[in-house]
Every structure is written in C-alpha cells, then in structure tokens.
Amino acid sequence: MADLVARFRDVFDDSGPVRVVRAPGRVNLIGEHTDYNGGFVMPMALDRAVRIALVPNDEPVVALWSVQFDERAEFRLPSGRGTPAVPGGEAEPADAPHWLRYPMKVAEVLAEADVALRGFRAVVDGDVPVGSGLSSSAAYEVASALALLVAVRPAVPAGPAAALAEAHGLSAGRLAKLCQEAEHRVGVRCGIMDQFISLHGRAGHALVLDCRDLSFDAVPLPAREAKVVVIDSGVKRRLSSGAYNERRGQCEEGAEHLREFDPAIRELRDVSLALFEAHADRLPEVVRRRCRHVITENARVLESAEAMKAGDLTRFGDLVNASHDSLRDDYEVSGPELDLLVEIARGVEGVFGSRLTGAGFGGCTVTLARPEAVEPLRAAVLARYEKETGLAPRIWVSEAAAGAAVEQ
Ligand code: GLA
Numbered sequence: 001m002a003d004l005v006a007r008f009r010d011v012f013d014d015s016g017p018v019r020v021v022r023a024p025g026r027v028n029l030i031g032e033h034t035d036y037n038g039g040f041v042m043p044m045a046l047d048r049a050v051r052i053a054l055v056p057n058d059e060p061v062v063a064l065w066s067v068q069f070d071e072r073a074e075f076r077l078p079s080g081r082g083t084p085a086v087p088g089g090e091a092e093p094a095d096a097p098h099w100l101r102y103p104m105k106v107a108e109v110l111a112e113a114d115v116a117l118r119g120f121r122a123v124v125d126g127d128v129p130v131g132s133g134l135s136s137s138a139a140y141e142v143a144s145a146l147a148l149l150v151a152v153r154p155a156v157p158a159g160p161a162a163a164l165a166e167a168h169g170l171s172a173g174r175l176a177k178l179c180q181e182a183e184h185r186v187g188v189r190c191g192i193m194d195q196f197i198s199l200h201g202r203a204g205h206a207l208v209l210d211c212r213d214l215s216f217d218a219v220p221l222p223a224r225e226a227k228v229v230v231i232d233s234g235v236k237r238r239l240s241s242g243a244y245n246e247r248r249g250q251c252e253e254g255a256e257h258l259r260e261f262d263p264a265i266r267e268l269r270d271v272s273l274a275l276f277e278a279h280a281d282r283l284p285e286v287v288r289r290r291c292r293h294v295i296t297e298n299a300r301v302l303e304s305a306e307a308m309k310a311g312d313l314t315r316f317g318d319l320v321n322a323s324h325d326s327l328r329d330d331y332e333v334s335g336p337e338l339d340l341l342v343e344i345a346r347g348v349e350g351v352f353g354s355r356l357t358g359a360g361f362g363g364c365t366v367t368l369a370r371p372e373a374v375e376p377l378r379a380a381v382l383a384r385y386e387k388e389t390g391l392a393p394r395i396w397v398s399e400a401a402a403g404a405a406v407e408q
Helices: 002-012 098-112 136-152 161-167 172-186 193-200 241-259 273-282 285-309 313-329 336-346 371-389
Strands: 019-028 043-056 061-066 071-076 120-126 205-210 216-220 227-232 351-357 364-369 394-398
Touching: 002 043, 002 061, 002 120, 019 136, 019 193, 019 364, 043 136, 043 193, 043 205, 043 394, 061 098, 071 098, 098 136, 098 172, 120 136, 136 161, 136 172, 136 193, 161 172, 161 193, 172 193, 193 205, 205 285, 216 285, 227 336, 227 371, 241 273, 241 285, 273 285, 285 313, 313 336, 313 351, 313 364, 336 351, 336 364, 336 371, 364 371, 371 394
Parallel strands: 061 120
Antiparallel strands: 019 043, 043 120, 061 071, 205 216, 227 364, 227 394, 351 364
16 A cells, blocks of 8 residues: 555656545356345455545546556546536546546435535556456546545544544445446446445455345355355456346346236345246246346345354255346346356365356356365366366455555
C-alpha cells in the first residue's frame, strides 16, 4: 500500500495528506443467480481488493490514474440531480475508457441520492483479477463510492465503510444498493450480492444473506478443517451482459407464469418446490430449467448454512457439487473449462465439493478441501488442466477477509 501512496505522489506531484480506501472482491460459496430473484447467497469477502489513494480537489473533477490500465482519465462530477457525470478536463476524451465508467456512474447515482460530492485526484489499483467472476467491478464501484465520500470528509478517521457511510446519512446497505444501481447503468442488471459482501464482509466468516430484506447471518468458516481454494480457469468471463440479462429475464418470465397459481408470488424466491413441480409443465422448456435451478439453489443455500453451522462439511460439499451440476445443466452458465476444473477437484481425496463461482461463462471455481488436500489438488490441476485446455490455471487459497474500509 505504501506503493500506492508513492505512486500517487509520483503521478500527481502532490505532497498533500493522502487517504486510502479499500474494497474487496468476493468468492461465493453457494447460491448462484439467486440474488436477483430475491433469494439467498453465501459469499465471503476475498483478501484481494481494489484500493484508491486520493487527495481532494477544489474543482468538481475526478482525475484518476489506473495502475492496471496504465492510463489517466478524468470526469466532471454531475452538478446536481439528474445531471450526468461527463468525461471532462483538458483532454476532453470523446469516449471515456471503459474503466472510467464505473466511478462516473457511482458519482451520478450518489448525486441523485442527494449525497454531496467533491472532486479528487487519485491512483487506483487492485489485485482482484478482472473478468474472473470475483467481482472486481463491484469492488471498484464500492472503492469509488468510498473515495467520493472521503473526499467530502477528508478528516474522517480510518475504519469500516459503515462508519463513513453513516457520517453521510447512509447505511452500508443503502450504499451497496447505490453501487448496484451504478453497475446497472454500466449495463449488467446484477443482483445485490457483490456490492453487499464487499461492504459487509467479515474476517473468517461467510455471510448467509437474504437478498430480499438484506438481513444476514455471519457463519464462521472452520479454517482448521477446510480451506477455500479458488482456481481461475483463465477463460475471461464471457459475461456478456447479454447472456446474464437474458437469464434474469427468463426468471422473471417464470415468476410471472407461476403467479397465476399463487398471486402472492413476487419473485422466484416465493415459489416452493412443491408448487413448481405441480405446475412446471406449464412453463416453456428453457424457462422451466432456469426456474428449477433457482428454486433448488435457494433451498441448497439454507441447507448448506445449517450444515456449515453443524460442522457437517461432507454435506456442505455435496450441496456445493449439486449447485454446480444445476448451474451446468439447468442454468447453462458453465463451460468445458469450468467443468473440467470441477471434475479434477472432485477426483482428489479430501475435497468436500467444487463448483463454478460467480455468474459463470468462464471465470473461477471454488473448492472446499481439507488442508492436507490442497497440495494434491494443485498437483492434479497442474497435471491435467493446461494439457487439456491450453490455458494456464491460477490457484490460490483464500481467507475470508473484512469488508470495505478507509484504510489510511
Ligand atoms: C454476478 C452478479 C451477482 C450475481 C452473480 C450470480 O456476480 O453481479 O449479482 O447475480 O453474478 O450469482
């Protein structure tokens, strides 16, 4: 982190007091494509994050240097409700680089929520792999929001994001929703999971989150009995917003059909397995399979939370495996590379379960394994994966980290 501050001074030739904010990526243990159906998820914050080192400005301009993209760009803050943030400043780029759109949209959404804004100069960097399904974009949105809030209150003490949000009259849950709205404006109609866990993560814990009312339960992870292994398939997530938004539309279509049989159904979250099974034949075939995934996945999250609390990792692993199979067959968001990683992992003794994590269409798998199974797992993946796919996998063990904060 000292590096980030040094980089700031270097880029902006500024010796002012630098503040640093941090927002982590996440890995989801179970509960995929349930969040935008009002359902349940079980993510943990990663020990990988986006960091922003900033000094407030007197001009209403946010000037950013992205270390990852090795590029400088800036935008003008919206001047009030309903005014969009626009690329601005000396260079007046016709099109903002894609990475600038995230902080721009966050600023726009905050302005519309009547949050006071102030410009800043900053360097942004991160070690959440981009496009790997570990929520680098949510981490970037949350870090951007914190940077904007800190710029207005540069004397705020270091500490968790919730305290900073409260100083601005916002709850951390509300801030998560505003960041989610920013992502929608970038083009993906995502659920609340990623922004929420980035803000609320707890070290050593996963959160069982009810995405309808945002209530949650922090479940300790048994670090001595199981490790969380993340494996990047090297397939850049083809999360075309198209395929993701299409799945979401199919779920909405399913809920609408099923509402005919129970008017209390608002979202798939409200559909019991019994009601679904009784009327499944009335749904178009693809919609039926999408719904079956979501409805069974919600049940799996609740059961896996109980299994984790009871220390039943074998049961937890079985549910993780069932989640992958359902994402592969019914939701159709896996792919040959993710399926191969899962198959290799499941063949290693001491692995409880393995599945794709995040939206799918490439990205990472998450595997729960006994500590002594981690090295054999790594060896098994290295022995087969690259040979069969031509892609180099990246493998690491993750600890559940704390959520976003003002670090310095
Ligand atoms: C992406 C979205 C989340 C969630 C997952 C799938 O990460 O941002 O809201 O829908 O996909 O579970």
